[in-house]
Each structure stands twice: as C-alpha cells, then as structure tokens.
Amino acid sequence: MADAPAEPSKSALKKAEKQAKMAADKAAKAAKQATLAVVGGKKADDIIGMTVSKTENFPAWYQEVVLKAEMIEYYTEISGFFILRPASMFIWNTIRKWFQERIEAMDVEEASFPMFLSSKSLEKEKDHVEGFAPELAWVTKAGDKDLEVPVAVRPTSEAVMYPYYSKWIRSHRDLPLRLNQWNSVVRWEAKQTTPFLRAREFLWQEGHTAHLTEELAGEEVLQILELYAGVYEQLLAVPVVRGRKTEKEKFAGGYYTTTVEGYIPSNGRGIQGATSHCLGQNFSKMFDITVEDPHPKGDEKAKHIHVWQNSWGLSTRVIGVMVMIHGDDKGLVLPPRISKIQVIMIPVGITKSTAPEDKARHYDQLEEIKRTLKSAGVRTDYDIRDGYTPAWKFNDWELKGVPLRLEYGPKDAAKSVVSFARRDTGEKGTIAISELSTEVPKLLETIQSDLYNKAEASFRSHRIEITEWEKVIPALDVKNVVLIPHCLKEKCEDKIKDLTTGNQEETEGPEQMKAPSMGMKSLCIPFDQPAGIVKGETKCLNPECEALAESWCMFGRSY
Incomplete structure (x- = not known):
C-alpha cells in the first residue's frame, strides 16, 4: 500500500x-x-x-x-x-x-x-x-x-x-x-x-x-x-x-x-x-x-x-x-426469479354503485386466487387500496417492476378467467382460473428466459471483432465493446487508452469525430476465443505497438 x-x-x-x-x-x-x-x-x-x-x-x-x-x-x-x-x-x-x-x-x-x-x-x-x-x-x-x-x-x-x-x-x-x-x-x-x-x-x-x-x-x-x-x-x-x-x-x-x-x-x-x-x-x-x-x-x-x-x-x-x-421508461423490469412479488392482482370493475356484498364476494374470490397461486409457489399479492383507480395501480406496480399483472373483474368472474399483462413486453391475454396453478408459473419462466434472450442478443450484437485500428473509435461511439488482437503488455494497454481518449479537435472531412473523453480499457481475455489470431504471427492492433498478439482481448469504455 x-x-x-x-x-x-x-x-x-x-x-x-x-x-x-x-x-x-x-x-x-x-x-x-x-x-x-x-x-x-x-x-x-x-x-x-x-x-x-x-x-x-x-x-x-x-x-x-x-x-x-x-x-x-x-x-x-x-x-x-x-x-x-x-x-x-x-x-x-x-x-x-x-x-x-x-x-x-x-x-x-x-x-x-x-x-x-x-x-x-x-x-x-x-x-x-x-x-x-x-x-x-x-x-x-x-x-x-x-x-x-x-x-x-x-x-x-x-x-x-x-x-x-x-x-x-x-x-x-x-x-x-x-x-x-x-x-x-x-x-x-x-x-x-x-x-x-x-x-x-x-x-x-x-x-x-x-x-x-x-x-x-x-x-x-x-x-x-x-x-x-x-x-x-x-x-x-x-x-x-x-x-x-x-x-x-x-x-x-x-x-x-x-x-x-x-x-x-x-x-x-x-x-x-x-x-x-x-x-x-x-x-x-x-x-x-x-x-x-x-x-x-x-x-x-x-x-x-x-x-x-x-x-x-x-x-x-x-x-x-x-x-x-x-428497466425502461415506466420504471423497473424485474426478472421473476428475484422479484419479491411475482404477480400482483388488481380488482377492476368495482365502482361506487357495486353492492357491498358483491364487492366482498369479489375480494373473497381474489383471496382464493391468491391462495391457489401461493400453493403453486408463486409469490403473489393483491392491491385493494381504496382511493386509487385501477389505472393508477397499474402504473404504480409497473414502476416497481412486478413481472406479471392479473386483472380480475365481474366480467372475468363470469367467464372464470383472469386477464394478464406482462411487464416486460406489455403482452395481454387471459388465463382460465382452473389453469392458473400451471399456466402462471409457466408464463413467469417465459418472461425470465425472454428477458435473458433479449439482453444476450443485445450484448452479442455489440461485441465486435475488429482487425483494423481506424474502426475502433467509430465502433465505440456506436456503443460497442470490441475484441481486438492484443499483445497483453501493460504499456500497450496504457497507450491504447491514450489513443482512444477523445480530444475536442475537429478532424478533416465532412464527419467530424468528437470522441467522448473516456478511453477504452481492457475488460478481459475471453475464455471463448474467436478464430483468426495466429499466435506468433498476428500483430497487436495498437498501431504504435510492434509486438505480436497473444490473443483476442475485449476492450471497451467501462464503469
């Protein structure tokens, strides 16, 4: 120290x-x-x-x-x-x-x-x-x-x-x-x-x-x-x-x-x-x-x-x-496996004119659905707060990222279904009450895998293999991390960071590159190495380095 x-x-x-x-x-x-x-x-x-x-x-x-x-x-x-x-x-x-x-x-x-x-x-x-x-x-x-x-x-x-x-x-x-x-x-x-x-x-x-x-x-x-x-x-x-x-x-x-x-x-x-x-x-x-x-x-x-x-x-x-x-512009989006509440149930169609006994019966049905879902291992709650409209509650639970919303009103009760809305995609549909204990867990797993697949596709499409130095900064500027042939020497890493740290001088030509001030640094040497580097033959991508590349190394602007 x-x-x-x-x-x-x-x-x-x-x-x-x-x-x-x-x-x-x-x-x-x-x-x-x-x-x-x-x-x-x-x-x-x-x-x-x-x-x-x-x-x-x-x-x-x-x-x-x-x-x-x-x-x-x-x-x-x-x-x-x-x-x-x-x-x-x-x-x-x-x-x-x-x-x-x-x-x-x-x-x-x-x-x-x-x-x-x-x-x-x-x-x-x-x-x-x-x-x-x-x-x-x-x-x-x-x-x-x-x-x-x-x-x-x-x-x-x-x-x-x-x-x-x-x-x-x-x-x-x-x-x-x-x-x-x-x-x-x-x-x-x-x-x-x-x-x-x-x-x-x-x-x-x-x-x-x-x-x-x-x-x-x-x-x-x-x-x-x-x-x-x-x-x-x-x-x-x-x-x-x-x-x-x-x-x-x-x-x-x-x-x-x-x-x-x-x-x-x-x-x-x-x-x-x-x-x-x-x-x-x-x-x-x-x-x-x-x-x-x-x-x-x-x-x-x-x-x-x-x-x-x-x-x-x-x-x-x-x-x-x-x-x-x-997350998105509505707030959090939580994967079901780590969400404290996986399903939030919201009563709809209950108005001031709804008879007290009908309201009580409807809430009893909500409680029964909650028990059914909990018995199926689903972390469930309902929102029966007075003074808030269903739309306000929808927005509130969307902000908190709850993966699945179930809406249940008199019309749903008459058809023995609940209406659902996915937090991640907004997709809506209905599920038969008799199938809740199997269909809801299945839907939650679908949400989990869809969230992963979406993020994986984004990461993969922004992980770019580059073998020409002049393409590095443009790739960074469109939010990519880059895989480059690298000698793995410390001084070379320092130089790469310097070379990719933008100054505010205008370059010649119609497109004036003003790179962000942050230079890129090495993130890791991936275990999963792309093909293309021949050890002892391929040159390190840094134009100011004379050494040969040891492997592909992932670089990027980073936290």
Whole structure:
C-alpha cells in the first residue's frame, strides 16, 4: 500500500477528513440534483411516475428509477451512503441463498471476522492495499479518548483473516481451508457515488480459501466463476462474458484474476460483474502460511511449502447492473426469479354503485386466487387500496417492476378467467382460473428466459471483432465493446487508452469525430476465443505497438 501511515497525525487526519467531506457533499448534491428535474412546475421527486427518459438521460433515469421504485433511499446523515430497502434486500437475500447452497456443497464454511484492521497488518501487505489507501476510513477516537493506535475499517479482509490462517493451518491435512463471510466493507470514495455501483459502504460476500497445490486452487477459481455467471444469467437474466483479466487489470497482489463481464446497452459501457482470484503463494508468503510438503522428492527431507490461496467476491453491484439492463421508461423490469412479488392482482370493475356484498364476494374470490397461486409457489399479492383507480395501480406496480399483472373483474368472474399483462413486453391475454396453478408459473419462466434472450442478443450484437485500428473509435461511439488482437503488455494497454481518449479537435472531412473523453480499457481475455489470431504471427492492433498478439482481448469504455 502507498504506505498507509501506522499512526496518522491528527492534523493529517483532519485535513483528509475535511477534503473527503467536501468531495462527498459535492457528489451527493450532484447526485440529488440528477433526480430533481422540474416537470410542469413540480420537482421530479414530487411526481409519482417516471419523469426522465432512459434514452435521453440515462444517468438521471437510473437515479430516479432506483429511488421511485423504492429500492434505495439516500442516507442524508452522511453523504455517499445508501439505505437498501426491502425490495433490494429481497434480491440480495435470494442471491445469497442460491450462492450459499452451492458453496456449501463445495464444503465452504461460513465465518465472521472483525471489521477493523490494525496498521500492523496493513503494513504487512502494503503493496496489495496500496490501491485502497485513499479510500481507507480510520477510527481515531473511542468516546472522548484518542486511540493509541488508529484502526482502519476493512476495505477487504485479507489482512484480518490471513494471520489466523497461518495459525490454524499446521498440516496438509488442514487443507483445503475454505471460508466465506457475508458482510459490508467501507471504501471512502472521493468520486461521485451512485446507488449500487459506487457506494462508501456496500454488501458483499468474500470467500478466502487455501489449497495444497496450484492445480487444486485453479479448479476452485473456475468453479466459483461459474457460480457468479449463474447468479447473473440464471437469477438476474443478465448475460456475461467469462474471461481472465490482463496483468494490468488483475487483483493487486494476486497471481491471476478471472472475471465475468457485463454490458450496459444504454451507454455501451462494459461493467465488471464479479471476480474470482487465484492469489498464488503471494499472501501465504506475507503471512507465513505453510505446511510440510507431503510429497518430498526421493530421499529429500520434507520441507515446508507455502499454500496456494484464492479469494472471490460478489457485491450488491449486481442489482444495479440488472436495473440498468432491464428497466425502461415506466420504471423497473424485474426478472421473476428475484422479484419479491411475482404477480400482483388488481380488482377492476368495482365502482361506487357495486353492492357491498358483491364487492366482498369479489375480494373473497381474489383471496382464493391468491391462495391457489401461493400453493403453486408463486409469490403473489393483491392491491385493494381504496382511493386509487385501477389505472393508477397499474402504473404504480409497473414502476416497481412486478413481472406479471392479473386483472380480475365481474366480467372475468363470469367467464372464470383472469386477464394478464406482462411487464416486460406489455403482452395481454387471459388465463382460465382452473389453469392458473400451471399456466402462471409457466408464463413467469417465459418472461425470465425472454428477458435473458433479449439482453444476450443485445450484448452479442455489440461485441465486435475488429482487425483494423481506424474502426475502433467509430465502433465505440456506436456503443460497442470490441475484441481486438492484443499483445497483453501493460504499456500497450496504457497507450491504447491514450489513443482512444477523445480530444475536442475537429478532424478533416465532412464527419467530424468528437470522441467522448473516456478511453477504452481492457475488460478481459475471453475464455471463448474467436478464430483468426495466429499466435506468433498476428500483430497487436495498437498501431504504435510492434509486438505480436497473444490473443483476442475485449476492450471497451467501462464503469
């Protein structure tokens, strides 16, 4: 780490605190303003429905949808922090349950370590923590007394956990040691914070494991990566590309990093979904985690060897990715498997002139339908709030993203059917009440797969293979990520970012290219490599690089 001070001075801490607060206040103000557009003389947060178009102002649309769909609330006491409301926590807990079941089948055990790191531990792994140095939050007082030695709030837990791995692992028989914890971490962002994507505190799981050999560690890395892909593809209906990070982009202090990478169609930017790292023996050497070699060569005396370690993590960022991909101008669009309410039933045709006994009988029928659907495993509710029209309720539940709406009125009752409307496509139809327990689950699965297929088609059509440098920036400008032949050298990546960072100078010709200021960076080396590169023969696409390409590498503007 860029030497995080063991004992920062009071003046330094106060200065850093003041600077961070100023940056945070500015960021919070900007974020809040993004949601306060004025429409017809009213502030946007005073209007019930959406006021911002996803295509016209994507950042403001995103801020508005997560607020109005009741996914988050700004924590106004301290900027950069967000309250996750029940709709978000349901999604996170669904992911947690799904993932936990699968890692338990791999004999991963759950643990909980303290949230504070000593400066001594940080010093031991300073090269790794260097990237976190500007974001470390330090505790300097307890009550009215200064702490003798300040402690940091964890940005990640290697320094907390690994001293105890060294204590607990005494023999190769103690391997593998596989622990996972669900917790929150704090990274005191100075940049503008964004719900789910960039927050000063966020929820995640972090798995930390130790193995006897590189091969065993490598097997687990890919097993976990496939589970992460499953979270995105099977639960969130979000396609991802599996791959390996370049040396420049890998986890600091690690051996290599594997990743699942997503794509946001609205702005053409890539986004890292989750990472599974092989740490190699780097950390076991820092923290002296060794075992006696169980397989010494020949008559050689058994020696101590450093274990091989992995770490892997998935955060609440996944929720933001899902919102950005599936949402529309009406609000959220939730995949059924992670929606707290999968079906909302709304009575129609009930008016002031409806007799009380007829109204009560109609509501009893709604309750019976609800029980039928719940018995079929469908998360169902009905909306019988007084004072709101059916149309208002339709809009309200569309804003919240409920996958399927069922309408039930006297005319439906007479025909023994319910009318339905899909949130994702708007498609409408009817279902016989006698078939609800089979047809509704089937329809929900159709919605789930259709959402995935739509997103997958978009990602695939915007993942472009390019072998001519002059086509790169035009491809980025029409919201693509690009696959290019690349030498995988760090200096070359830096140069590519420079070459694709737009300036505002006009180019010659009728079409004046004014590229956005953001340059592209490597997203991953996909495991699924297209044909066409001949190793040792194909040149790196960077026109200023003389090296030969090692593989296709996916680049893009990214979060």
